[in-house]
Amino acid sequence: MNTLHIAGGQVLRPDMTVESADVLVDRDEGTILETGTLDADATETLDAEGCLVMPGLVNAHCHAAMTLLRGYADDKPLGAWLQEDIWPAEAALTPEDVRAGTELGILEMIKSGTTAFADMYFEVPEVAAAVEESGVRARIGHGVVTIGKDDEAAWADADESLDIAREFDGAADGRIRTAVMPHSLTTVGEEYLHELAAEAHDDGIPVHYHANETTDEVEPIVEERDERPLAYAKSVGMLTESDFVAHGVHTDGEEIELLAEAGTGVVHCPASNMKLASGMAPIQDMLDAGVTVGLGTDGAASNNDLDLFDEMRDAAMLGKLASDDASAVAAPDVVRMATAGSADAIGLPGGRLEAGAVADIAVVDLDAPHLTPANNLVSHLAYATRGSDVRHTVCDGQVLMRDREVLTLDEETVKARARTAAADLFERV
Ligand SMILES: N[C@@H](CCSC[C@H]1O[C@@H](n2cnc3c(=O)[nH]cnc32)[C@H](O)[C@@H]1O)C(=O)O
Ligand SMILES: [Zn+2]
Numbered sequence: 001m002n003t004l005h006i007a008g009g010q011v012l013r014p015d016m017t018v019e020s021a022d023v024l025v026d027r028d029e030g031t032i033l034e035t036g037t038l039d040a041d042a043t044e045t046l047d048a049e050g051c052l053v054m055p056g057l058v059n060a061h062c063h064a065a066m067t068l069l070r071g072y073a074d075d076k077p078l079g080a081w082l083q084e085d086i087w088p089a090e091a092a093l094t095p096e097d098v099r100a101g102t103e104l105g106i107l108e109m110i111k112s113g114t115t116a117f118a119d120m121y122f123e124v125p126e127v128a129a130a131v132e133e134s135g136v137r138a139r140i141g142h143g144v145v146t147i148g149k150d151d152e153a154a155w156a157d158a159d160e161s162l163d164i165a166r167e168f169d170g171a172a173d174g175r176i177r178t179a180v181m182p183h184s185l186t187t188v189g190e191e192y193l194h195e196l197a198a199e200a201h202d203d204g205i206p207v208h209y210h211a212n213e214t215t216d217e218v219e220p221i222v223e224e225r226d227e228r229p230l231a232y233a234k235s236v237g238m239l240t241e242s243d244f245v246a247h248g249v250h251t252d253g254e255e256i257e258l259l260a261e262a263g264t265g266v267v268h269c270p271a272s273n274m275k276l277a278s279g280m281a282p283i284q285d286m287l288d289a290g291v292t293v294g295l296g297t298d299g300a301a302s303n304n305d306l307d308l309f310d311e312m313r314d315a316a317m318l319g320k321l322a323s324d325d326a327s328a329v330a331a332p333d334v335v336r337m338a339t340a341g342s343a344d345a346i347g348l349p350g351g352r353l354e355a356g357a358v359a360d361i362a363v364v365d366l367d368a369p370h371l372t373p374a375n376n377l378v379s380h381l382a383y384a385t386r387g388s389d390v391r392h393t394v395c396d397g398q399v400l401m402r403d404r405e406v407l408t409l410d411e412e413t414v415k416a417r418a419r420t421a422a423a424d425l426f427e428r429v
Helices: 064-069 078-091 095-111 124-134 151-168 190-202 215-225 229-235 253-262 270-275 283-289 308-323 331-346 377-384 411-428
Strands: 003-007 010-012 018-020 022-026 031-036 044-047 051-055 057-062 114-121 137-144 176-178 208-211 244-247 265-268 293-295 361-365 390-395 398-402
Touching: 003 390, 010 377, 044 398, 051 331, 051 377, 057 244, 057 265, 057 293, 057 308, 057 331, 064 078, 064 095, 064 114, 064 124, 064 411, 095 114, 095 124, 095 390, 095 398, 095 411, 114 124, 114 331, 114 361, 114 390, 124 137, 124 151, 124 176, 137 151, 151 176, 151 190, 208 229, 215 229, 229 253, 253 283, 265 331, 270 308, 283 293, 283 308, 293 308, 293 331, 308 331, 308 377, 331 377
Parallel strands: 003 044, 010 051, 057 114, 114 137, 137 176, 208 244, 244 265, 265 293
Antiparallel strands: 003 022, 010 018, 022 031, 051 361, 361 390, 390 398
């Protein structure tokens, strides 16, 4: 059998306990065979001495290619940031730019222990190609905006989202799944939302969108329809078990109930919410209500990195402030959110390190001053670990990074291409 032995480390269990154990992976099937004290004669070995072996992190809401726009427009609220800076720059992006930016984003994610992500963008065939070559797992889709477009252009955008979702679902040996992705409840008209949801669900494809991110997104819906945004989302058929929303910042008690009943996942993006001053999501209330909550970075232009360890810390900190309670959104909660919560929210396998699960794994080196002493490793993951502490990254049984060297992408080439693409872009806009 073609196996990978991750040897000599401690393992993070799905119940958030930690124990010394080896991990044996079936490289052909891409699954975990067993964990324990193993005397394996494996095809390949990864040294995990002094390390914590954990499920690969899952970035449940991202626009990976926006790495090109990192630092391009800061210190503005969502509406002005999108309309004055981001959308004009994005209008000038070529397919090659999207490829370069997505590769850079994936490189950053692999280097910080992220093995899967959900991505909303355009030029999606380029996103798919980057996922395929880099070896990660992703749920990808084309973001639709219909406001400001005539009917023909709007339907063309909506159709593209459906076509892309159908075409790429199951690509890259199944590592790529898709979703239909209307941008938000205020940037896409009702008839389009209706049609997109119905057609996507007919084909077993989920719907992913931004919702309740700012009060500016909530108030017009309440004024026009006399109902809350997520009640509206339900009425157009976008609040089913497979669907997942980004943000959910301004979500009231009834909407939280709707989410829990429907089984719709929420992707919390605390850094983006703080940076754009969008607000504080009621995450502890959602957890108490049984909502599936995942964690996302959002794009690099509103974060400004794709490091989910940072995001866990932000989620815990902001969750406490939002609840005015230091016991809210505790360390095990955020670790669960960044692993199983995210995987469940976006409907990809992963997030749990146990026999039978997919072999999506991050190995964290504990030998750093900021991780010493190793009093409580779950606390360390939530509060003290940095993406740069990740030593090895494995996805689908394949080693993507060994001893901090990424094997599937050439780091220097990816960075150089992104620098050139960004410089050319800013000259054009
Ligand atoms: N087809 C659309 C693009 C939609 S892709 C998804 C969009 O989400 C934007 N985006 C990034 N972060 C956020 C956010 O936090 N809220 C809303 N939109 C965002 C991003 O810039 C990108 O334009 C068009 O041609 O304009
Ligand atoms: Zn977003």
